[in-house]
Amino acid sequence: MKKYVFIAVLFLVQSCQGDLTLPSQPADLIESDSMVFLLRELTVMEAAVQQRYQNLNVYYKVLSNSGKSFLKQHGISAKRFEQSYAYYITRETELQAINSQVIDSLNKNASRLTAY
Numbered sequence: 254m255k256k257y258v259f260i261a262v263l264f265l266v267q268s269c270q271g272d273l274t275l276p277s278q279p280a281d282l283i284e285s286d287s288m289v290f291l292l293r294e295l296t297v298m299e300a301a302v303q304q305r306y307q308n309l310n311v312y313y314k315v316l317s318n319s320g321k322s323f324l325k326q327h328g329i330s331a332k333r334f335e336q337s338y339a340y341y342i343t344r345e346t347e348l349q350a351i352n353s354q355v356i357d358s359l360n361k362n363a364s365r366l367t368a369y
Contacts, residue, residue: 275343276336283329283337285347289354291327291334295320296359 283291298319306312324334341348 276339278340279336281333282340283333285351288337288341288351293355293358294323296355298323
């Protein structure tokens, strides 16, 4: 039994040693300021959908359709958004800056709403 576990671990280690290639910058990369806006609005949209739809299947369907519609409304394809997001995910500093701006913006909006 120990022999099989050792062989399985050996295969696992071998498979993990492949070259990790980071995605190159897409030609139509969404600029970070626009990405902040998009992520902020998509986060608000997700929160609204999550509150309204408790059924998981309906939630995912509504969120997917709403997200695609939102991106289309702003002239951005889902593929372009996904490629840009995948690019930013591999750039930790840039992604942290984007996420910080999104959180700051959401907090400002929340404080305005609670002031009323």
